[in-house]
Amino acid sequence: MRRMLTALCGIAAVVGAATVVGGPPAEAATALPIAGVTASDDDGNVPANAVDGDLSTRWSAEGDGVWIRFDLGSVQTVGSVSLAWHKGDTRRATFDVQLSQNGSGWSTVLPRAVSGGSGVGPETYDLADAPARYVRIVGYGNTDNEWTSITEAAVFGADGNPDPGEDLPYGTDGSGNPRTDDCTVRTGSDLQEAVDEAAEGDVVCVRPGDHSGTTLRVDKPITVRANGVVTVRNIVVSGRNATVDGFTVVGDSLDDPSTGISFSGTGHTIVGNLVNGRNLRYGIACDYDDCADDVLISRNTVTGISNFGIYLWHGSGITVEWNNIYDLWTEEGDDDVDGMRVWGTGHLIRNNYIHDLNAAKSEGEPHADCLQNFQFSGRTVESHDVTVENNYCVRVSGQCLIMQNEHRPAPDVRDYTYRGNVCESFGYQTVELGSIPGGTLENNILLGGAEGHVLTFHSTVDDLETTDIRMRNNILVSGGGSTYSSGSREALADDTDNLELLDPSVAEDWRDFEGNPDAEVPAINPGDFTRFRDLAGQLDVVDEGSTPHSPGFERDVDGAARVRGDAIDIGPFEFA
Numbered sequence: 001m002r003r004m005l006t007a008l009c010g011i012a013a014v015v016g017a018a019t020v021v022g023g024p025p026a027e028a029a030t031a032l033p034i035a036g037v038t039a040s041d042d043d044g045n046v047p048a049n050a051v052d053g054d055l056s057t058r059w060s061a062e063g064d065g066v067w068i069r070f071d072l073g074s075v076q077t078v079g080s081v082s083l084a085w086h087k088g089d090t091r092r093a094t095f096d097v098q099l100s101q102n103g104s105g106w107s108t109v110l111p112r113a114v115s116g117g118s119g120v121g122p123e124t125y126d127l128a129d130a131p132a133r134y135v136r137i138v139g140y141g142n143t144d145n146e147w148t149s150i151t152e153a154a155v156f157g158a159d160g161n162p163d164p165g166e167d168l169p170y171g172t173d174g175s176g177n178p179r180t181d182d183c184t185v186r187t188g189s190d191l192q193e194a195v196d197e198a199a200e201g202d203v204v205c206v207r208p209g210d211h212s213g214t215t216l217r218v219d220k221p222i223t224v225r226a227n228g229v230v231t232v233r234n235i236v237v238s239g240r241n242a243t244v245d246g247f248t249v250v251g252d253s254l255d256d257p258s259t260g261i262s263f264s265g266t267g268h269t270i271v272g273n274l275v276n277g278r279n280l281r282y283g284i285a286c287d288y289d290d291c292a293d294d295v296l297i298s299r300n301t302v303t304g305i306s307n308f309g310i311y312l313w314h315g316s317g318i319t320v321e322w323n324n325i326y327d328l329w330t331e332e333g334d335d336d337v338d339g340m341r342v343w344g345t346g347h348l349i350r351n352n353y354i355h356d357l358n359a360a361k362s363e364g365e366p367h368a369d370c371l372q373n374f375q376f377s378g379r380t381v382e383s384h385d386v387t388v389e390n391n392y393c394v395r396v397s398g399q400c401l402i403m404q405n406e407h408r409p410a411p412d413v414r415d416y417t418y419r420g421n422v423c424e425s426f427g428y429q430t431v432e433l434g435s436i437p438g439g440t441l442e443n444n445i446l447l448g449g450a451e452g453h454v455l456t457f458h459s460t461v462d463d464l465e466t467t468d469i470r471m472r473n474n475i476l477v478s479g480g481g482s483t484y485s486s487g488s489r490e491a492l493a494d495d496t497d498n499l500e501l502l503d504p505s506v507a508e509d510w511r512d513f514e515g516n517p518d519a520e521v522p523a524i525n526p527g528d529f530t531r532f533r534d535l536a537g538q539l540d541v542v543d544e545g546s547t548p549h550s551p552g553f554e555r556d557v558d559g560a561a562r563v564r565g566d567a568i569d570i571g572p573f574e575f576a
Contacts, residue, residue: 029079029080029156029157029158030156030157031154031155031156031157032072032076032078032155032156032157033072033073034051034070034071034072034073034154034155035071035072035073036070036071036073037050037051037068037069037070037071038068038069038071039059039061039066039067039068039069040061040065040066040067040068041061041062041063041066042059042060042061043060043061043062045057045058045059045060045149046059047059047068049151050068050150050151050152050153051070051152051153051154052152053152054151054152055084055120055121055151055152056151057151058086058149058150058151059149059150060086060147060148060149061139061147061148062145062146062147062148063141063146064140064141064146065138065139065140066138066139066148067136067137067138067139068136068137068139068148068150068153069103069134069135069136069137070134070135070136070153070155071103071133071134072132072133072134072135072155073133074133075101075131075132075133076131076132076133076157077129077130077131077157077158078099078127078129078130078131078132078135078155078156078157079126079127079129079156079157079158080124080125080126080127080155080156081097081124081125081127081135081137081153081154081155081156082122082123082124082125082152082153082154082155082156083095083115083122083123083125083137083150083152083153084120084121084122084123084150084151084152084153085115085120085123085142085149085150085151086120086149086150086151087120087142087144087149088115088116088117088118088119088120088121088123088151089117089118089119089120090117090144091117091142091143091144092114092115092116092117092142092143093114093115093139093140093141093142093148093149094112094113094114094115094139094140094141094142095112095113095114095115095137095138095139095140095148096108096110096111096112096113096136096137096138096140097109097110097113097125097127097135097136097137098135098136098137098138099127099130099132099134099135099136100132100133100134100136101131101132101133101134102133102134103133103134106136107130108228108229109127109128109130109228110125110127111228111229111246112140112246112272113125115142117143120151122152122154124156129158135155137150137153191206191211191214191216191232192214192216192217194206195216195217195218195222195224198220198222199222200220200221200222201221201222202222202223203222203223203225204222204223204224204225205225205226205227206224206225206226206227206230206247207227207228207230208226208227208228208229208230209230209231210231211230211231211232211233212231212232212233212250213233214232214233215232215233215234215235215236216232216234216235216236216244216247217235217236217238218235218236218237218238218239218242218244219237219238219239219242220239220240220242221239221240221241221242221267222242222243223242223243223245224242224243224244224245225243225244225245225246226245226246226247226248227246229248230246230247230248231247231248231249231250232247232248232249232250233249233250233251233252234249234251234252234259234260234261234262235247235249235260235261235262235273236261236262236263237261237262237263237264237265237268237270238263238264238265239265240265240266240267240268241266241267241268242265242267242268242269243268243269243270243271244261244268244269244270244271244273245269245271245272245273246271246272246273247273247274248273248274248276249261249273249274249275249276249277249280250276250277250280251277251278251279251280251305252277252279258279258280258281258282258306259280259281259282259283259284259285260275260277260280260282260283260284260302260305261273261275261283261284261285261300262282262284262285262286262287263284263285263286263287263292263295264286264287264290264291264292265290265292266292266293266294266295267293267294267295268292268295268296269295269296269298270284270295270296270297270298270300271296271297271298271299271300272298272299272300273300273301274300274301274303275300275301275302275303275305276301276302276303276304276305277304277305278304278305278306278329279306280305280306281305281306281307281308282305282307282308282311283300283302283305283308283309283310283311283325284297284300284302284309284310284311285308285310285311285312285313286311286312286313286314286315286318287313288313291312291313291314291315291344292315292318293315293316293317293318294316294317294318295315295317295318295319296318296319296321297310297318297319297320297321297323298319298320298321298322298323299321299322299323300323300324301323301324301325302323302324302325302326302328303324303325303326303327303328304327304328304329305328305329306328306329306330307328307330307335307336307337307338308328308336308337308338308340308341309323309325309328309338309339309340309354310323310325310339310340310341311340311341312340312341312342312343312344312347313343313344313381314343314344314381314382314383315343315344315347316344316345316346316347317345317346317347318344318347318348319347319348319350320340320342320347320348320349320350320352321348321349321350321351321352322351322352323352323353324352324353325339325340325352325353325354325355326353326354326355326356326357327356327357328357328368335367336367336368336369337357337367337368338357338368338369338370338371338372338398339352339354339357339368339369339370339371339393339396340352340354340370340371340372341371341372341373341374342371342372342373342383342386343373343381343382343383344381344382344383344386345382345383345384345385345386346385346386347386347387348386348387348389349371349386349387349388349389349391350387350388350389350390350391351389351390351391352391352392353391353392353393354370354371354391354392354393354396355392355393355394355395355396356394356395357369357370357395357396357397357398367397367398367427368396368397368398369396369398369399369400369401369402369425369427370391370393370396370399370400370401370423370425371388371391371393371400371401371402372399372401372402372403373402373403373404373413374402374403374404374406381412382412382413383412383413383414383416384411384413384414384415384416385415386415386416386417387416387417387419388401388416388417388418388419388421389417389418389419389420389421390419390420390421391421391422391423392421392422392423393421393422393423393424393425394422394423394424395424396423396424396425396426396427397425397426397427398425398427399425399427399429399430399431399432400421400423400424400425400430400431400446401416401418401423401430401431401432402431402432402434403416403432403433403434403436403439404432404433404434404435404436404460405434405435405436405460405461405464406434406435406460406461407461408461409435409461409462409463409464410464411436411437411438411464413436414436414437414438414439415438415439416436416439416440417439417440417442418431418439418440418441418442418444419440419441419442419443419444420442420443420444421444421445421446422444422445423444423445423446423447424446424447424448425447425448425449426448426449426450426479427449427452428451428452428453428456429448429452429453429454429455429456429485430446430447430448430453430454430455431446431454431455431456432456432457432458433456433457433458433466433469433491434458434459434460434461434466435459435460435461435464435465435466436457436466436469437464437465437466437467437468438467438468438469439468439469439470440469440470440472441469441470441471441472441474442470442471442472442473442474443472443473443474444474444475445474445475445477446474446475446476446477447477447479447503448476448477448478448479448481448483449479449480449481450479450480450481451480451481452481452482453478453481453482453483453484453485453488454476454477454478454481454482454483454484455471455476455483455484455485455488456484456485456488457469457484457485457487457488457490457491457492458485458487458488465491466491467491467493468491468493469491469492469493469494470492470493470494471492471494471495471496471498472494472496472497472498473496473497473498474498474499475498475499475501476498476499476500476501477501477502477503478500478501478502478503479503480502483500
């Protein structure tokens with residue numbers, strides 16, 4: 001079951017807040033003159049269109065982190081912004097609001113806000129009154145595509161209301177009038193106490209602050225949301241139907257295990273968090289002994305940690321989608337660095353972006369894989385009926401997919417569906433299946449390095465062969481090695497419409513293991529997408545509007561509907 005990412009309604013916990021039941025009428029906010037407007041980019045719909053008073057014109061730019069900046073001419077007190085969105089009645093945009101007094105140092109005062117999606121008219125976003133000369137809107141695309149398009153914008157001064165986040169209870173706006181979408185906990189308050197005192201259905205919203213010495217524990221059906229940058233050491237989720245939203249997790253030490261967000265129980269939502277701590281070994285992981293069922297892990301970023309992005313020790317029915325995992329490292333240079341490790345049953349792994357896992361922070365050559373469930377010990381955990389689709393994985397030193405039964409002749413790992421993925425790796429094989437009795441690989445683009453094989457299907461334990469593998473409609477590109485290792489074709493039960501290519505230039509894309517630890521790894525590299533256009537056009541790959549291979553696979557990474565033949569599809573992305 002896929003749950004919607006909406007806040008739970010209810011009475012929220014407020015620590016140390018005075019009760020406000022009413023107040024004088026609010027003073028009307030004054031629109032501030034805009035002296036100039038610039039943007040990071042545009043497609044011909046120029047920045048000036050956003051302040052021309054005409055809802056039929058717009059500023060538009062494509063990509064993650066594009067921005068438009070409004071210059072007020074001098075430092076003013078800013079209390080709110082008004083934005084009207086192109087096609088705002090059919091899709092929702094995600095964006096930040098940032099303020100600056102000098103145009104160089106920026107403060108994010110409204111992070112990862114989402115437009116209403118119900119109209120094309122102006123929407124007003126209230127801010128804590130603050131001095132600024134420049135107001136910047138940073139866009140992260142919308143629910144249809146990667147474009148940010150604003151038809152009209154305005155900036156307003158102080159409105160005479162108390163600032164958002166002052167001592168007002170949940171259920172009121174800045175004037176004490178009823179509302180249902182926000183609440184506050186003071187930065188200096190006891191965060192854990194607020195969570196402990198919350199009742200079922202409550203929404204606890206946390207004001208910006210540093211709680212990096214706190215392990216936040218949520219064990220009941222409430223929502224705990226960071227309203228701004230809220231730093232914690234770790235988060236532990238248990239019980240049922242809890243939601244943790246928008247926190248920054250930094251960890252403490254490399255104790256074993258050291259996990260950013262750990263979870264057990266059922267029905268949880270883990271959304272929009274940043275896990276970024278060098279002293280974390282696992283980014284997001286279920287409990288080793290007591291995993292979870294029916295959990296949604298969505299739109300989180302895991303970066304700069306040691307070893308593993310997302311780790312499912314077992315469990316069932318877990319959805320992992322739209323997460324960004326990159327720039328992982330290892331304390332031991334030859335250790336594993338994996339985007340995901342997955343065991344359990346009935347999971348859905350889709351629309352994730354895993355990249356740059358070879359940026360070593362120490363000596364040696366880490367073994368970095370996009371996804372694996374390598375059964376290498378006496379611990380027996382079944383993993384089957386898992387779908388891995390529409391993921392995008394580039395620049396990894398190991399494999400795109402490893403599935404192995406290793407320690408006993410039993411089909412513990414079997415029946416994965418791996419479809420619609422784009423993956424390049426420079427290990428000895430791109431996909432390795434060891435003693436796997438059954439699986440499907442279809443509609444993928446898989447690139448291998450100058451040596452080794454794109455596909456290795458073999459036996460890793462006596463008396464259990466890799467058999468009944470269905471290969472359909474894939475593009476298999478070798479940088480100089482072979483497409484199949486010796487004997488691998490014997491495992492195929494279906495070999496339909498696969499295109500095998502040799503492209504030595506692929507090997508030139510490989511970078512050394514020894515990266516610059518201080519270098520910024522981009523979260524989105526537009527060049528990643530364009531480089532696969534020609535490949536995607538050579539075969540009917542991941543054009544999933546109506547193919548018989550993958551029924552129900554109809555949505556792009558950004559939620560847009562796929563239309564068969566309407567555009568070039570590249571893994572989780574569709575390009576018009």
